[in-house]
Amino acid sequence: MDGSSYYIPAVAMGAAIAFKGPALLRGWRDPLLRSVGVLLALAGLVFLFAAPPTITAVNDITGIPNVSAPLVYCLLSAYSASCLVLIINWRGGPPEVTRRLSRRWILGYTVVGVTLIALFALGDTPVERLRDLDTYYANTPFIREMIVLYLASLSVAGVAMNFMCWRWAIQVRGRLRAGLVIIAFGSLCNIPYSAAKFTAVVARWNGTNLDGLSTNVAPMLASAGAQITAVGFCLPLAWRRVEDSWNAWSTYRRLGPLWRELKPVSVPEDRAARISWWSAAELLVTQRESDIHDGMLSLYPYFDSEVRSLAYGAAVAAGSSATEAHAEADAVMVTVAVRARTADPEGRVISSAEATAAPPATGSPFAHADGPRDLVRVSIALRRSPVVAAARGRATTGSESDAREPAG
Template structure:
């Protein structure tokens, strides 16, 4: 039998665990971080030990037919409890209240796991069943009860977790809400998994063979549920970081025209030098902004407010709004100042201090856009070159 429906979700879950390991090392005392890691680890282990090749290996190594079944039931039940505890810690609230609720669920599933082990020891399952033990032994004394108890425990966790995530999702916004709705979807899939298996088991109690529900449909659902749950847990953690990196990259790119305009006035400055390819976009953006401020410091004596005023008036006459016209005026003044600085012109007489405005990132982005696209800025740059030529 193809084991990929078991091993692929396990790998997906443990890939998520690998992404969380740095957080675990840094904040291993945080119960929330530990709970996330336990959930991902146990979820992956549940799939590994449910895979037919693993089932065969465990049974062969132990010499006990079907030992893999209670082992997997224990892992899945522990996973269910870990998910409930994680949601409780994640949602927060009074520390004492959270600890009490978490302890109750932990005690409840510890009792469940103990009963599963006891029932297996009391029963007799001599024929190895790698994929259909649930239905094959559904009517066997003690083993059938073990199977039904395991499925009911799984359904309980699915209902409780779905309800917790659903209520919480209605109270929050953003990435957390997206992650919670994914968890709702994942646990509804888990609920479908245990429901299908329980229906197949109940059919055997009635003497009917609906094994396809347990052996074919249910494994596909639980595999999808594990993948969706992993994404649901990780999205609220990594989503804001991804958006931050995206915004840093976009801002870095948008500041390019201004950075290139100013870098020519201080080619020996390390801040205005080309940024190393291996730097993150957050570092690149910081370096680029520092380079821009360094360049502005070099051209500050040449910033002519008359150039800015003329360009701003021309922009308004061309139909630009107040903010756009202001940025076009600043861009024209900077372009003219760069040309004057590069040509060795003397400092201008009418110098105004625009440090406050040019320190704002949004203003710098607007100035960079005007440098790249505005014909008014191009005209001011050309006029500065002509003026320098006349003075020389």
Template sequence: MKGLDFYIPASVLVVAFACKLPGLTRHWRDPLVRAVSVLLLVASSVFFFAAPPTIAAVNRLTGIPNFSAPLVYCILTAFSASCLLLLINWRGGPADRTRRLSRWCTALYSSVIVAQIVLFTLGEAPVERLRDFDTYYVHTPFIREMVLVYLVAHTGAAVVMTVLCRRWSLHVRGSLRSGLILMVCGFVLNLVFDAAKFAAVGARLTGRDWDMLSTTVAPPVASFSALLIGTGFVLPLLVQRLSASWQTWATYRRLGPLWRELRPVVPHGSRSVRISWWSPADLRVTQRVADIHDGILHLDPYFDHALRDRTRAAVLAAGAGSLQADATADAAMVAAAVRARAADPEEKVIGSADAYTSAAAEGPRDLVSISLALRSPVVEQTRRHAASTESSHP
């Protein structure tokens, strides 16, 4: 169980990164996608390499006492830079300004990382400290400065992110605002972490022992903070993706009545190739639309455009809008044509010269309107009239 408070958040962040990996592969040129992926990967690395068992293992493998200290500090600095870079790309704006700010941020925090490595190389830290390195070496030249540089850089990023996220949250709504509020809470906790570290280091400099602030209070605060920040970044993107997926599945379901209405008239051999049940929603919508278009083409000789015109006029007279009248009239014509086709098993009807394109050419949105209109009383009346006509003419 030792180090579990570090490995659990690291595992959660790795899973989140794995979920983003397909998107990164497909859109690796997108700065926002890259920034999100890097943030998740760096955040998980922070917790993994900051766990005492990992610290001991890295020190042992490298043969350098406390080698993990600058490694963890550099990763923490990279995490701060990743947060700033993600926010810069997330907010958008002029491309030149975004690139300039990104380069400035990268250069600044790269300099901090180099400074930490140089300071550790110049200092001496022969005694391995797994949890209290910050306070144990606070009187050691260069090592003290390395600790302060990392704390200042981390605090600066937390202050900037807190201010920017709070300002932005006042101008947006929905999941984006919820994500920004979570991020504000996470970066406030980052400031609590930094305050605990600064207090412990300052106490040691003045001869007091407040090490528990650094070894006991700070780690769980950092864990919760990282989870809030990661959730805040991912939440709006996840909600956006789920919303798009929901809309696609809604379109697929709404096309169902029209698809089922036309299915009997399409010859079995000409139907679209069946796709697996786990296929993406957009592919299933595409297949359903293709099936509907095939059905419309097979019904073309049986369309009664006079019926459509009469139905449209009646719906308009009842107070409906133009779009609803068009959809209802098209649905009535389709329903009547299906029954006319069923009454002509030998296909004796001569095809008309006019092809039916009012629904097919408009795309899925208009097809959805027609599909929903199939349930209207006007269309049901058309079905009954067609059925009574067929029974009276055997």
């Protein structure tokens, strides 16, 4: 594998961090988001510092032959710990248990990292090896133990990750389960990676040469495993983000009929605070809901509980469920009120309502006796309900008698 085989995954991890950077900064206190950021950063650093050109540069800068070896091994150990910590935080549970388990894994792999550095310092590696240090120094005191320790720690992490992921995957469904299965397969690559390395090292111990397993096969397994694992961690989070955006856009679209119905009585656009159409979907939904609320408030004196009751009865008689009938009744009341407000440009009804000082609970624009209004359901009823269509037709043809002034 040449340098590009390492740098491309490193760039991919860097791009993932850049993409999630704002969310990571905003939610850095969240253990789950913090674990995701650390994992992506460590995965990128592993690929960056494991690339032969980077190994050469680090060795030249420090003046210590093969000093990149313990650096890369420590990064691999930290990456293994970050994967385990992320799974623990992702699964959740009592905070004290989550913190205790996370600290145990972090402490364990910190000890491994310190031991790796100590073993390298005690050993002797005068000849720089960019690709085959594991096999070249397989029989060197202390370096041999360093190699065995880092391979054993990776194997333990791979087995632990698979155990936790599969045990959790059988308890959940959907995108979370898909992500866990992908993570499990990615972690599974640690085991053949370590096996290939161990086989090549043991072959050296026995005087034979299977270096190709260590220099060619193992790096490909490591690259595939790290990238698959990162995809498994990111997929459910990205999926959730896409799903949230889709739901927000769907809500924005479904509120359209109600927003357009109330537009004639809402705050004029030149006096309203507007946001750009390319803003986040959540902001557009908030803006649309605000416009609807403004329109409903302006219609408050024109709301007629009797109109709503008659519409509710008609909707139930037409076969609607109680929930649907409530929405249709609200939609009819809004439709009649809009036309009554349009037919009263001088605001006589508003003046009358102010004079009588009707209590706010009577015909509140946002709630009724059965609970808060579902604006989306009301909006859908405006577009689909035959009861609403009939009421709109009557209000258009005739008469202001359908828009009675509320009792004082």
